[in-house]
Amino acid sequence: MTAHAAAAREHAVVIGLEVHVQLETDTKIFCGCGTNFEDDEPNSHTCPTCLGLPGALPVLNEAAVEAGLKLATAIDADVPDETRFHRKNYYYPDLPKNFQITQYDSPLCENGALTVAIEDDEREIAIERAHLEEDPGSLQHAGGSGGIDTAEYTRVDYNRAGVPLMEIVTEPDFRGPEEVRAFLAKLTEVLEYLDVFDSSRDGSLRVDANISLVPGEDIEADGTIETEALTAANRTEVKNISSHKGAEKALAYEVTRQRNALQRDRTIEQETRHWDESRGVTVSMRSKEEEKDYRYFAEPDLPVLQVADRAEAVEIPELPDARRERFREEYGLSQAAARKLTSTRAVADFYERVADRFDPDVAASWVADTLLGELNYRDMRIGDVEDRFDGFVRLVELAETGEITEKNAEEVVLRAMLDEDLGPDDVIEREGLGATGEDEIERAVATAIDENPGAVEDYHTGEDGALNFLVGQVMGATGGSADPGTVNQLLRDELDG
Structure with missing residues (x-):
């Protein structure tokens, strides 16, 4: 040098x-x-x-x-x-x-x-x-x-x-x-x-x-x-x-x-x-x-x-650092979640409105992970959907009560709501996404077991992925409207019984 x-x-x-x-x-x-x-x-x-x-x-x-x-x-x-x-x-x-x-x-x-x-x-x-x-x-x-x-x-x-x-x-x-x-x-x-x-x-x-x-x-x-x-x-x-x-x-x-x-x-x-x-x-x-x-x-x-x-005499609102700390203390959020949810005042206000209706962790997951991710993909801001707050709350309610699977709520309904400015119930009716009844799920489980003896054998020998394959077969048969957790448990009960 x-x-x-x-x-x-x-x-x-x-x-x-x-x-x-x-x-x-x-x-x-x-x-x-x-x-x-x-x-x-x-x-x-x-x-x-x-x-x-x-x-x-x-x-x-x-x-x-x-x-x-x-x-x-x-x-x-x-x-x-x-x-x-x-x-x-x-x-x-x-x-x-x-x-x-x-x-x-x-x-x-x-x-x-x-x-x-x-x-x-x-x-x-x-x-x-x-x-x-x-x-x-x-x-x-x-x-x-x-x-x-x-x-x-x-x-x-x-x-x-x-x-x-x-x-x-x-x-x-x-x-x-x-x-x-x-x-x-x-x-x-x-x-x-x-x-x-x-x-x-x-x-x-x-x-x-x-x-x-x-x-x-x-x-x-x-x-x-x-x-x-x-x-x-x-x-x-x-x-x-x-x-x-x-x-x-x-x-x-x-x-x-x-x-x-x-x-x-x-x-x-x-x-x-x-x-x-x-x-x-x-x-x-x-x-x-x-x-x-x-x-x-x-x-x-x-x-x-x-x-x-x-x-x-000037009054100012709660600033981001203070609000971030309050979110951690009041809602029990992680530092990463609190930071994401206080990234702008509009996001923080939106989250608190959702957290008034649902468990804070549920609200955080839906707003920070799901909604903000979809908005970023579309180059949109939270202010672009503030007038659709009631529709978003209705979507979370439908997913939390099991009337629609979380997967369909996130990947089908929310995306249609953002792209087409539709209400969640309208999308569900159009796409036929209402939750599948337990009898229909049980029939789909039985069919999946009967039609895939190789996967059943792999499951009994401890093969990783066999159960997931069968879950996928049931979800496909029910158009994705069955709850994956319910399907997983019903398959285990049948295979282990």
Whole structure:
């Protein structure tokens, strides 16, 4: 190994994030334009304010402030007595005013933290600050390969301009791309529990990641890094990451790129790079801007906000970690089941409604294993079937009372309910899946024994699988409507008698 290669390997990965999440409000942050425009024509949800036309003035959306204070409470952040907005000046086609209304040196909250499970360990990721701002418009690169560096032209859609954003800035606490993915998953979970964010909306989460390779000797035993060491290790900012998986892939690529540069004794340039997801590479965009380049100054058209008292009055729901622990204690669920059933607030709410009707373990099996598995296969969410809750409960009842076999309930009825929007009784009647009577099962058992003397002989000689073969014959004869447990016992009684 060369000296340069050894030196590159001794460098530690240091990552800090700027996570931009769209807040779920009915209107934009500074005007009355609606935020539900996913299926509408480009530039159809705009007005003089969000287009930055002369004379138009911003009016702050109270719901956006409330959403930000909910997050501040959830991450146990400090909320100041006062906060205010600033103008961040830069020139780009998606920013119609040529400045962005944001918060600079007086953010909505500071010094928070989020506990994240990383492999078998739990770590606290420090959150430096979270602040409110307006989203720019969206750019659609067209022609060529469609990438930002190869496009022949770019379309601009200002429907998104002015949608409320919360920018969440972490400390440089991450030591690998997989840790970033775990943090983003946990942050998304918390935001959805707070009911201020919808991860299913296109572009609702975007990540800018600052990444440096720092010499190992500059990292303290407790993992802390002096500011001077971080400054000396030029960092790159990777922008336009739009998913948890994309963040891990983009940063893994960038770590490899920087390690290769160090091995070749090249200097890491301080620059902004674009993540081209289609090609799986980062591409240089421009030199990294510094704070002074944005020429921040106070927004003159918005007053100072008094937020401390309002923050004290904010109420938030039970958060995922607390709900997970309660599920384990109240319902006796395993850690794995509790985690799956609290993956989103909607899933947890759905499970508790089912657990009110049935044994908690039965409810957990049906929701966590059966229903969520079928939904994932269809790329559906629990919210897509909330209006079919009564039908789902009826299906569980039919299976639990033996009116239909669990196999048919799961593999035939539930799938038809999801695919065709039918009620369980309708599917059962159409498919002829009513439970088979005991007399018919006994006749099928006798027939299976008579017609398969070889399997009977194998059973008596202890051959594994012989009984299962006979059970299959009976289940086939009854169209799968017999209870497998009953069939198994009747066969044993006849064969052992």
